[in-house]
Amino acid sequence: MATLLIVESPAKGKTIEGYLGSGYRVSASVGHIRDLPEVGMGVSPPDFKPNYVFTERGKEVTARLKRLAAECDEVILASDLDREGESIAWHLQQVLGLKSPKRLVFNEITKKALIAALADPQSIDTKKVAAQEARRITDRLIGYKVSPLIAEYLGDRKLSAGRVQSIAVRLVDDRENEISAFNVVTHYNAEIKFGEWTATWANKALLDGQEYWTDKDFAQKVAELTNFKVISCAESETKSSPPAPFTTSTLQAAGSNALGFAPKRTMELAQKLYEQGAISYMRTDSTNLSADALEEIAQWCKANGLPVLSKPRTWDAKGGAQEAHEAVRPSHFDVTQAGEDDDQRKLYRLIWLRAVGCQLEDARFAVRTAKLEATDPVDSKTISFEARGKTLVHKGWKSLTPVDTAEDPDDAAAADAQDSDNPVPELSPGDAVQAISGKVVQTKTKPPARYTEASLVKEMEKRGIGRPSTFGAIIEEIKDRSYVEVFSKKKQLKSTPRGSRLIKALIGRFSFIEYNFTKILEEQLSGVESGKTQYVKLLTLINDRLNGEIEKFKSAQPLQFPCPKCGRGLVMNFGKKKKDPSWWSCAGYTPDDAGCDYSALDDDGKPGASSAPVLSDHNCGSCGKPLIHREKEGEGGWKFFGCSGFKDGCKQSYPDKGGEPDMASPKVKQEA
Template identity: 50%
Template sequence: MNLVIVESPGKIKKIREILGQGWDVQASVGHVRDLPEREMGVEAPDFKPKYVPTERGKDVLARLRKAVDRANAVYLATDLDREGEAIAWHLKQALRLENPQRIRFAEITPKAIKAAIATPSGIDVKKVAAQEGRRVLDRLVGYMVSPKLGDMAGRRGLSAGRVQSPAVRIVLERERAIQAFKPTNHFGAQLGFGSWTADWETGPFLPEGQKYLLDSSLATRVAAVRQLHVLECEEKTESKAPPAPFITSTLQQAASNKLRMKPKATMEAAQKLYEQGHITYMRTDNPNLSDDALIEIYQVCQAKGLPMVEQPRTWKAKGDAQEAHEAIRPTHFEIEEAGETPEQKALYKLIWQRALGCQLAAARYAVRTVRLRAVDTLDGKPVDFTGKGRALVYEGWRALYDDDTESDDDKQKDKDDANNPVPHLEAGQSLDAETGKVLSKKTRAPSRFTEAELIKELERLGIGRPSTYAAIMENIMSRGYVENDKAGKYLVPTETGALVIDALVNSRFSFIEYAFTRDMEARLDLVAEGRSSYREVVSVVHESLEQELGHMKVDAAPQHPCPDCGKAMFRRKGSKGFFWGCSGHPDCSTTLPDAGGKPGKHQPREVAETPCPKCGKELIRRKKAAVGKKKGYDFWGCSGFPSCDAKFDSVGGKPKL
């Protein structure tokens, strides 16, 4: 009997069906060992991690040991990324395997699995070291800095993260840029020629160093122009190639934009599709496809009569891409629908369209641009206008699906151009405008990030890697540092998130800087390539943290002090909306209403002359007037609530003891 150990239990059934008799398939259910929960688990100067079985790992290892004892050979088939390589290494160590065979496959198909078994290898210890470096770096920041945040920010229970904190900072800085933004009112002019329009080129009329036209009277004079002649009429064809197949980050972005799926839900659905054998491995930063995939695509395109590109398309991966395996694609292109849930089916459709569409012919547009000049000058300057029309003349890949990479602004511009049928005109031709109007415009503040846009920004800055984006989103939301706006679309920082970032920035921790975080990711890549060492990377961060903790700033004056005890007040969300609570809870139970994101007016507490007969603490009057159908209340309760639930009726403004 041969034993294959995979990560996910969801893969077992499919792989057993493929391998047949003489094979056993078991799952590690992810990591079986980790650093200890109640201690850092790593110390200078050697930084050798101390690993212990996880709670779930204890039972898993006991089960796997029995399976190993029955096996003639053990194959470690954990995932292809660094986490998977590390899990394979931990299994080897924990199960004391002498000569396990490491096998890797990017898809759960008979061809891929049998090819992997035929060409086993050893565990890639360089990848293991890179994963270990990431885990230990995160542990150092969490255990060394988080306990000090309470002193810096005046609140217990706050946490710092090597990648989590820079992500929150991105959201916070965008929010503050929005709050500080002051819109500029500016103007333009547009002439109408029946079914099409032309816009005034304001550039020659702008004072030096000015980006926008602020003179509405000048725009009014231009809008009155009626007689013009044609300077030039340019006609050309523009083509637009399809986007690349999905990598992990672009899959999360497209699923967020088109399917309104959160990154975590996207990766869970993709994991299931992978386990069911429908798609290739979903953690990758390589946008290119294998030769086998290209052959399948051409066969499907021929069968469907879809227009194929003449030469196979390839894409250049970003500079720090690991390119471990190909892009995310269907394992069988002839299958157009797959998945067990509506989310899985919708995600599979996206993957199928992007992977198939990437090898279709480009879409083509007929573009006509006309430049006009007014017969009369204005203040001695020529007055020019531009009209542009754009029409789709050949669908190409767009016959398969609509573009999911365009921004809202790009879509609106394409729509405007498509609805502007500029006619063919000859240079020197005279024409009269039928209408003219002033365009009143206003500069817009930068927009908040959606989850998809934040992932794109993290990728641009080099913060995190494909396997970490969903976890980053989950962490910053679950810890209450970032939340969705009322519409549920955009991300906004919470007061707590702002407090944490300000404390870290003011204390000049280097890990909060984008360049530092990006550099650490690059250094981990070097470890994975064998060009740097685990200890070298970890020691740099440890030394930096020790120095920075030595000169950290402790802010003794919180931004919103509690009116009763002076400790920091924090904005919180309860069942009835936002309110402000004291960080000194449970010792201080003061709460204040929320007034536009700031603490509302403090109502002095009424304290009884007689202490609580149950525990000796102060009795406080709880009073609220009736509003409409909602009943009010008036009673005296112990200030030690919830430890003490003593409660007394109010009679004549005093507790009835």
């Protein structure tokens, strides 16, 4: 009999099955098979033990895996190597009734990596599972407790709050507020042309504590200077090192800047490449490569005449980086093209270039810097100038790829071109040089730029907000919920009035909206994973603090639109289609007809008149309750009197006769 190997993805399983041969049967769980229930909290204190239910496809997948397991001698779990993957392995163990199953951990889908993993099987790391569970429950507590509260108090049923999504919205909204508050300053400089090279006025010496030179008339006088003396001319060299191999976040940035892919799209493509065995695992915060990878790079570069380093280049880990595995890289460096479609091939090429380029020599530039002086003929002030030019003398890594693809292409191109087109000649101190022309350079200070999807990913990683692997999905969610919108041709993000309103309600009231909350939480989750932090203790702390914040919010925040019937908040409901009318209902209403049933028509974004039917002066001949006059306007319209006790089971109705019920012709049921 065979051995059953269970992975997450069917495509990944197909690749692995091709490597392992006939002794193995490979099947996929297709991600999570169990999760918290969609309706209800699914977890409660004091133990915070989750009530797991099968996902939509979980039952079917479990039944299939049980049949396959019964036909095999052994079951091995080989889900992904992050916390989510560990959790999937644990759930599979539970539903399949496996006792101490083998757990395979590998960073790349290659035959070599698989054989090494099979030779050294692990067991399920239950502490890692607990860390994933703690994060999932924290998100559930925040989402399920705060979202309905915010919706009720602000009167918008679709408003929701989330641990990471709300912070992402806040970043965009805070930036918008910075832009609105920004004061533009117009300032001036002067540029002097000497043939093919130029010098710029070094005006900092005259600023006298000011940040910018704002005297245009004086700048014009400086631009009209013609006689200059060389004070110094120095030769130097600068270096440009290649960027590190991709992490999850820099891969998303490069996908956006270089290829125009949304972060979510980049991760989908990377997942496909990983499942094909083309690249290593794409969820990583490490920038370093294995010894095998470094050796492969060196061999390929030497064979192809590239200036590879004699000693491998490494990078220091960022604070908080787990570095459980390598940077994103090709599985085989002699494969320069991979992928099943154009988008996959484009992303693979970026990954290949970045990983190979990181081990090439620095690019070197020869730099010549000349300092010049002129004298102001009016008040005899000494005016200083500087001319700087650089020339690429050794391409190094730039022989493979000219710019860092994770940076904004406009910024990268500008930085690369800086001073390169200014051929400053050899000059000697004391030389007199004559200007050909001069001009005033007017500049206006610019507010901070709006975030693009790529720069938002970068900022979230910098602040330790969330996990890079989820950034793409988060950005898509806040766009879908209309908290932010794409603005301008550069695809910048701008907060909507709805998003601003949400953030204003949360700030100062809930700790999860603070920038350091998620970073601290990730440190606490790492503590759960290492055994230093207790699962129940952490969730108790989070839950108690959240409950306290909710009570303070209720006491301090007035309801936007109180229900006239019960005092709860009225919330706006939206039709399924844009053209469908909106209406208002009480937050105390539940689908099972329990609670307050008050509803109102929408009046330009505010609750209007009650939409409850008006009771007539006539009573039902069957149960005695008041009748309601019902009518439908337009073609095919109808009128009749129905019993107001229809919810209690009375189906009696009466035809309309001149605006009065025809009590002599009762009907058991009126069809619309």
